[in-house]
Amino acid sequence: MLEQIQSPRDIKKLNLKDLNTLSKEIRKKIVETVSVTGGHLAPSLGVVELTLAIHYVFDAPLDRIIWDVGHQAYAHKLITGRYESFHTLRQYGGISGFPKRSESPYDCLDTGHSSTSISAGLGMSTGISLQKKNSKVVVVIGDGSMTAGLAFEGLNNAGHLKKDLIVILNDNEMSISPNVGALSSFLSRKLTGRLVRRFKQELESFLKRSEVGENIWAVLKRSEESLKGLFTPGMLFEALQFDYIGPIPGHNIEVLIETLKNIKDLDGPILLHVITKKGKGYPPAERHPERFHGTGPFDPITGEPKKPAKKLPPTYTEVFSNTLVELAKEDKRICAITAAMPSGTGLKKFQEEIPERFFDVGIAEQHAVTFAAGLALEGLKPVCAIYSTFLQRAYDQIIHDVCLTSLPVVFAIDRGGLVGDDGPTHHGAFDLSFLRAVPNLVIMAPKDENELRHMLYTGFKLDCPVAIRYPRGRGLGVDLEKDFKTLECGKAEVIEDGNDVTIIAVGHHVQTALTARKILLKDGFRPTVINARFVKPIDEDLIIHYAKMTGHVITIEENALIGGFGSAVSELLMDKDVSEVKMRRLGLPDRFIEHGDQSILRETLGLDARSLASAARELLRK
Numbered sequence: 001m002l003e004q005i006q007s008p009r010d011i012k013k014l015n016l017k018d019l020n021t022l023s024k025e026i027r028k029k030i031v032e033t034v035s036v037t038g039g040h041l042a043p044s045l046g047v048v049e050l051t052l053a054i055h056y057v058f059d060a061p062l063d064r065i066i067w068d069v070g071h072q073a074y075a076h077k078l079i080t081g082r083y084e085s086f087h088t089l090r091q092y093g094g095i096s097g098f099p100k101r102s103e104s105p106y107d108c109l110d111t112g113h114s115s116t117s118i119s120a121g122l123g124m125s126t127g128i129s130l131q132k133k134n135s136k137v138v139v140v141i142g143d144g145s146m147t148a149g150l151a152f153e154g155l156n157n158a159g160h161l162k163k164d165l166i167v168i169l170n171d172n173e174m175s176i177s178p179n180v181g182a183l184s185s186f187l188s189r190k191l192t193g194r195l196v197r198r199f200k201q202e203l204e205s206f207l208k209r210s211e212v213g214e215n216i217w218a219v220l221k222r223s224e225e226s227l228k229g230l231f232t233p234g235m236l237f238e239a240l241q242f243d244y245i246g247p248i249p250g251h252n253i254e255v256l257i258e259t260l261k262n263i264k265d266l267d268g269p270i271l272l273h274v275i276t277k278k279g280k281g282y283p284p285a286e287r288h289p290e291r292f293h294g295t296g297p298f299d300p301i302t303g304e305p306k307k308p309a310k311k312l313p314p315t316y317t318e319v320f321s322n323t324l325v326e327l328a329k330e331d332k333r334i335c336a337i338t339a340a341m342p343s344g345t346g347l348k349k350f351q352e353e354i355p356e357r358f359f360d361v362g363i364a365e366q367h368a369v370t371f372a373a374g375l376a377l378e379g380l381k382p383v384c385a386i387y388s389t390f391l392q393r394a395y396d397q398i399i400h401d402v403c404l405t406s407l408p409v410v411f412a413i414d415r416g417g418l419v420g421d422d423g424p425t426h427h428g429a430f431d432l433s434f435l436r437a438v439p440n441l442v443i444m445a446p447k448d449e450n451e452l453r454h455m456l457y458t459g460f461k462l463d464c465p466v467a468i469r470y471p472r473g474r475g476l477g478v479d480l481e482k483d484f485k486t487l488e489c490g491k492a493e494v495i496e497d498g499n500d501v502t503i504i505a506v507g508h509h510v511q512t513a514l515t516a517r518k519i520l521l522k523d524g525f526r527p528t529v530i531n532a533r534f535v536k537p538i539d540e541d542l543i544i545h546y547a548k549m550t551g552h553v554i555t556i557e558e559n560a561l562i563g564g565f566g567s568a569v570s571e572l573l574m575d576k577d578v579s580e581v582k583m584r585r586l587g588l589p590d591r592f593i594e595h596g597d598q599s600i601l602r603e604t605l606g607l608d609a610r611s612l613a614s615a616a617r618e619l620l621r622k
């Protein structure tokens with residue numbers, strides 16, 4: 001049946017039995033495909049019935065359907081004309097793992113970063129009403145994404161504008177890990193007796209101020225149950241001027257369709273609370289929703305990850321995690337902060353071993369950074385472990401709350417550079433550029449996992465804001481030195497000496513430079529290879545010395561060329577009137593980089609060893 005579905009119109013003809021059959025086929029297709037490509041399995045399995053019900057009742061693309069984060073949109077993609085291409089999911093040249101307007105008219109908003117759906121949906125609804133168009137706007141947002149401040153900014157304004165907007169809260173009590181925060185408890189009605197008692201006392205004292213109130217209280221008192229019934233998650237949304245409906249079961253297509261039909265033509269902002277199970281319908285994902293939130297390829301029968309042929313080096317994340325715990329056990333001032341990504345950032349070990357100094361603040365990067373500033377002001381040493389791309393959310397907090405008064409916060413910036421399959425919304429493409437402009441901030445990038453350890457150790461020694469950025473993926477498998485070294489701030493490292501071209505590499509591209517050097521040696525060239533180590537402050541004296549000595553400089557970094565490390569070097573040479581030097585900068589061009597395997601992307605962008613060697617040869621011919 002699924003292969004016959006060319007558009008959502010085809011599902012409107014189906015009866016309930018067929019819809020349930022279709023949901024089984026969709027689940028099967030998603031599990032089969034993601035077991036090969038990897039991807040966001042559990043989120044997508046959790047909204048299969050909800051997707052069918054939404055497309056059954058609403059008329060996309062005339063009606064706008066927005067998927068917050070968009071990681072749960074695989075069923076949506078399968079029934080909106082992408083069944084045939086679904087096997088290319090997240091592959092280079094294939095379909096994206098997130099909704100993309102350039103991919104389909106049914107994708108009305110590009111998502112990837114969480115909690116944008118309500119604001120964008122409200123904007124669309126306002127635009128629709130201003131132009132007197134006849135479209136509905138439906139937003140699907142998860143309980144995790146609802147913990148972000150941006151979501152509340154949207155809710156607050158929606159309640160004020162009172163435009164037609166249907167917000168479906170997909171509540172599975174999971175973010176990537178179990179959801180956190182007072183809102184999460186509130187939503188799942190895990191309300192403490194203390195909270196209900198306090199509410200009753202306040203209500204009683206309020207009502208007893210007037211005779212009418214006395215009578216209302218007397219009635220309520222008699223029906224204790226209705227008092228509890230008053231205290232529902234709906235209260236919060238009703239207070240924000242939403243009509244709250246629910247919670248309803250999120251896997252019952254009949255109830256979902258009936259409910260959506262009933263609310264479709266209601267006026268004003270509506271919040272429909274739907275309860276789902278993350279990973280629904282695939283037992284390994286139901287049992288391990290966190291592991292199957294975003295998974296690599298796996299055996300569809302057992303759910304076990306496909307084992308690598310041989311033992312692989314540790315990831316930068318694992319080395320960061322182990323090193324931080326090692327240091328935090330020695331220094332009781334070290335605290336760890338994540339914005340809803342304890343597993344992705346590697347802080348789960350810290351959470352297990354030093355829970356009193358671990359903080360998961362929910363999807364709230366801005367809050368995470370300013371919360372860290374607060375901890376630092378009290379003499380602690382907070383580490384904010386946030387992916388490069390998500391740190392973009394907290395730029396003002398980095399400047400205003402941490403760097404302005406030079407507080408000792410360490411930013412552990414994981415996923416720096418190209419992340420691969422998640423694509424343009426997730427590449428850590430800009431952190432060196434947006435951080436380099438900020439005064440008081442030291443920026444480091446390790447050449448390998450061993451140097452990451454020393455940088456973390458050094459970061460705690462520097463009594464100022466520090467950013468350490470490292471890539472998604474595995475290290476080189478080098479030995480990890482047990483004894484920590486304090487790196488001299490602002491000093492680079494000459495790895496190989498040479499006399500005809502100076503290659504200055506940032507982070508893991510030091511390895512690229514060393515491989516390129518081997519190629520160039522065969523061509524009779526003798527390049528110098530320098531590990532930049534510090535992106536800010538840069539090693540001015542060393543760079544000027546080698547630039548003058550070799551007359552040719554190439555920089556290579558996995559960051560936007562604009563404002564990146566290469567910019568810093570060219571600014572330096574220009575400011576110091578070092579004019580007789582020929583220079584090339586290798587890095588990310590001024591465009592968003594598509595999704596695909598990291599090595600494929602690096603090759604297409606000229607960030608592999610062969611391309612670096614060719615660039616050096618070409619420069620030397622100038």
Ligand SMILES: Cc1ncc(C[n+]2csc(CCOP(=O)(O)OP(=O)(O)O)c2C)c(N)n1
Pocket residue numbers: 043046069071072112113114141142143144145146170172174175176278293339340341363390393
């Ligand atoms: C700004 C931002 N921070 C962090 C993430 C990483 N992230 C992706 S999905 C997710 C959890 C979302 O939870 P929820 O909204 O409940 O959706 P579910 O996976 O439960 O369906 C997180 C933290 C993100 N995409 N955007």
Ligand SMILES: CC(=O)[C@@H](O)[C@H](O)COP(=O)(O)O
Pocket residue numbers: 040069071112176293294344415419422426472
């Ligand atoms: C959807 C989302 O934003 C996260 O799940 C992200 O895809 C995680 O990235 P990693 O796989 O690099 O941890």
Ligand SMILES: [Mg+2]
Pocket residue numbers: 142143144145170171172173174175179
């Ligand atoms: Mg959730």
